[in-house]
Amino acid sequence: MRLLDGKALGETIKGEIAEQVAAMVADGERQPHLAAVLVGNDGASETYVRSKVQSCERVGFASTLLRLPETVSEADLLKTIRNLNDNPDIDGFIVQLPLPRHIRDQAILQAIDPRKDVDGFHPVNVGRMTLGLPSYLPATPYGIMTLLDRYGVETAGAHAVVLGRSAIVGTPMSILLSRNSKPGNCTVTLCHSRSRELPALCRQADILIAALGIPGYVTADMVRDGAAVIDVGITRIPDASRPSGYRLSGDVAFDQVAPKCSWITPVPGGVGPMTVTSLLLNTLQASKRTVSS
Amino acid sequence: MRLLDGKALGETIKGEIAEQVAAMVADGERQPHLAAVLVGNDGASETYVRSKVQSCERVGFASTLLRLPETVSEADLLKTIRNLNDNPDIDGFIVQLPLPRHIRDQAILQAIDPRKDVDGFHPVNVGRMTLGLPSYLPATPYGIMTLLDRYGVETAGAHAVVLGRSAIVGTPMSILLSRNSKPGNCTVTLCHSRSRELPALCRQADILIAALGIPGYVTADMVRDGAAVIDVGITRIPDASRPSGYRLSGDVAFDQVAPKCSWITPVPGGVGPMTVTSLLLNTLQASKRTVSS
Secondary structure, X not given: OEEOOHHHHHHHHHHHHHHHHHHHHHOOOOOOEEEEEEEOOOHHHHHHHHHHHHHHHHHOOEEEEEEEOOOOOHXXXXXXXXXXXXXXXXXXXXXXXXXOOOOOHHHHHOOOOHHHEOOOOOHHHHHHHHOOOOOOOOHHHHHHHHHHHHOOOOOOOOEEEEEOOOOOOHHHHHHHHHOOOOOOOOXXXXXXXXOOOHHHXXXXXXXXXXXXXXXXXXXXXXXOOOOEXXXXXXXXXXXXXXXXXXXXXXXEOHHHHHXXXXXXXXXXXXXHHHXXXXXXXXXXXXXXXXXXX | OEEOOHHHHHHHHHHHHHHHHHHHHHOOOOOOEEEEEEEOOOHHHXXXXXXXXXXXXXXXXXXXXXXXXXXXXXXXXXXXXXXXXXXXXXXXXXXXXXXXOXXXXXXXXXXXXXXXXXXXXXXXXXXXXXXXXXXXXXXXXXXXXXXXXHOOOOOOOOEEEEEOOOOOOHHHHHHHXXXXXXXXXXXXXXXXXXXXXXXXXXXXXXXEXXXXXXXXXXXXXXXXXXXXXXXXXXEEEEOOOOOOOEXXXXXXXXXXXXXXXXXXXXXXXXXXXXXXXXXXXXXXXXXXXXXXX
């Protein structure tokens, strides 16, 4: 069993990005610039956004954090987005989800200029991804594809089973793994809450992607010997013994599953750090204007 | 075994559309108007476009056929498309594929106003479909979903196996069957030329969608008893005994497979007629401006 170490790979890739940025700046180019919009004071959102801003600093990007109050109107948030769309100093930006209930997610996400949509959530980018055209890939699937690629996990002809059909993880993951590219060319089975006989489906997987958000769901009996297991789950479990008051749990019962695997991601330190890295890669692309939309 | 009779269902739906159009016109509204652009003189394309235009007449739509020579430049074709985008009398239009080699398909398809893209090929519509937002669905998958819906084929929790990952059939089919809707909620396995052990995968299917374009590929040993089988293949096989000089063959060896099935589509008369019906349904929607893009 070998670890797919997202923390280490993320650091390696950040180092590569930092070198590219240093070279760009030495050539007289502007540093890439990512903006993040944070509405309200949700604890997890604060943590994620802070991590993204710190990562920008780490690689030499400029970053801007725009904070708006929980009570901001949809119209005012849309105005903020239009300003970011029109601001030539901003290469890409994200709006941290979830948004307050009085704001429609889709109205916001669709207002983002697809050329600056480094989260890859705009319908134009989702459509371009589905059609196999150059696009900003959503961060989590992009991070998993990068893990598979850099660690040399064989995907062509493999049977990948994806648990969970969310718009930001499971569905795009199934699309990316099935297409004719490297990594890719998997036979892909997409499963979800309505699927029957999930354990038997999981046992067919050469590559198992767990993105259900159910801690410890995947047990050893559901995993074929030699499978590669990717754990996207990251649930906060109350834990009074920790200073934070919680611990993070993946969808995979790591201790019992790991011995059966060829490859496995730890939680934390697997998929999580790769999502931030993906955001940086998308922003670097945005600054080079290499993805047309 | 029961037939999924696309020819009969297509006629039924055309009758329903004709009633709606008659009611619209009686209310003083304009009749829906579809335009088709045909470049060159490909025999199959001529047949398809003629069938689409005739179907428009059948349901009371206005239709316009724009013919351009094989030698038309990409720039001139783009100009034609801009004119159609800007023409308020045209509700929706299609550009018949394939295009001559000197014209880039994607440049053309992406120039179509997504609000008039009744073939559902524009990245915005593909993305909206993938995200589960209202959109124009590509005609063949839409036709298959309509067949499953109108004949009451149970899909929730079923295992659907899709053979073929094309951008216009297999991939969108896998997306539509997996999403949380009715029809939908299938566990979906998407297979293709790089898939291993295809017969064993096919035998898992409660619903088998064959879209490989390989005549007679699916044989009886690949089909589970009681499966619903949808045959998208429609290959012209030279046949001197026919006046046309060819016969049409599906991907399924119908005679041996049909006795095992709960439902099966014939070829011709199954999926084919439903694709034209889907185009009419999309055009009707376009005329009502019910899909925002």
